[in-house]
Structure formats: C-alpha cells, structure tokens
Amino acid sequence: MxxxxxxxxxxEEKIADRPDLFLVDVQMSGGGVLSILVDGDKGVAITDCVAIxxxxxxxxxxxxxxxxxxNLEVSSPGLDTPLKSLRQYQKNINRSLSVKLSDGTKREGKLISADDSGITIEENIKEKGKKAVLVQNAIPFNDITETKVLVSFK
Known part of the structure; x- marks a missing residue:
C-alpha cells in the first residue's frame, strides 16, 4: 500500500470534524522522515498537530x-513554504505575494482573488517617465511554478 x-x-479522518483545518501535503523522504503539513483558515494550534x-x-x-x-513530523507550512492549494490562496487574500511564472519571470502584488482557474493580483506598475499605477492582473494556475507570501516587517 x-x-x-x-x-x-x-x-482526513482525524480532521473530518474540523472544517477549519485542511491537509496541504504529505511526503515520505528517503531519510525516513514522514512529513505532514496541515493548515487552517485561522491557523493551526500545536494541540491540533499533536492530535493528528x-x-x-x-x-x-x-x-x-x-x-x-x-520520524513523524506534523506542522503547519512555514512562511517560506510555497502555497499549494486553492484554499491556501483564498486564506491569503489581501496579502502580498511573490509569484514565479513558468517563463522564468517573477511578479509581486497583493492577492485580490483566487478561484479554480487562477489568481488575480494587484501590481504596482511603473513605466519609464510615468507615475506608478495599480493594475489588476489575472494569472492562470497553469502559468505559476511557485507562489510565496511576502512578509513585511514594517
């Protein structure tokens, strides 16, 4: 099996009665580490990780x-862990993201929305000699290779 x-x-069986929690990833590494990433709409408590x-x-x-x-490790995704599921994107609406695209380019902006097809981010676009303007751009999931939440310490 x-x-x-x-x-x-x-x-899934353990969190069935907790609609606020969701599974992000399960990986068994060659070094014998079984890693389970669980997230929650309002975060994940240590007690949830212990119970799982x-x-x-x-x-x-x-x-x-x-x-x-x-070794069994159960944790929530860290700040540097790329987003994997639609639910993670939806949880991070109104936060700033860094998005790597399949053509190698990188985009940064505030996440406005996320649905089955992709995301919409608001970017600050500055053309030479002009004032910067806020532009909303849709990015299909097919074009995204990695998305991370940007953390501001201001």
Whole structure:
C-alpha cells in the first residue's frame, strides 16, 4: 500500500470534524522522515498537530504500514513554504505575494482573488517617465511554478 495515500486517509479522518483545518501535503523522504503539513483558515494550534500526529502514528504502528524506522513530523507550512492549494490562496487574500511564472519571470502584488482557474493580483506598475499605477492582473494556475507570501516587517 502507498504510504502517502494511507497517511492522507488518516489525516482526513482525524480532521473530518474540523472544517477549519485542511491537509496541504504529505511526503515520505528517503531519510525516513514522514512529513505532514496541515493548515487552517485561522491557523493551526500545536494541540491540533499533536492530535493528528498521535492518530496517524497509532494507526501506522497498528497496521505496520512502514517497515523501517521513521520520524513523524506534523506542522503547519512555514512562511517560506510555497502555497499549494486553492484554499491556501483564498486564506491569503489581501496579502502580498511573490509569484514565479513558468517563463522564468517573477511578479509581486497583493492577492485580490483566487478561484479554480487562477489568481488575480494587484501590481504596482511603473513605466519609464510615468507615475506608478495599480493594475489588476489575472494569472492562470497553469502559468505559476511557485507562489510565496511576502512578509513585511514594517
């Protein structure tokens, strides 16, 4: 059985009664680290991570799903973790993003909206010899290779 698939089932089962929480990613690394990223519309508490870790760990041990020794890590995505799901984009509306596009260019702006097809960001565009203007631009998900939230310490 696929380890990641089973872990996804276990996490979904544990957070089924918590509509504010959602699974972002599950990865089993070659070094024996099973990493689970969980996010929440209003963030994720340590107690949520502990509960998920206990639930997943208990069932993996009971079922003997993973034969070798492994470390189970449950956390929320850090600030430097790229956005992966539509729900993460929607959670970050009105925040500044850095978006890498498949053609190699980079765009920065405030996230205005996100739907199944892509995102709309408001960019400050300055043409030579003119005043900067705010422009809203739609970017399809197909054109995006990576998106990160920009953190301002002002």
């Amino acid at each position: 696929n380890i990641e698939k089973r872990v996804i089932e276990l996490v 870790s206990r639930h997943v760990g208990f069932h993996l041990e009971e079922e003997n799903t993973i034969e070798q020794a492994y």
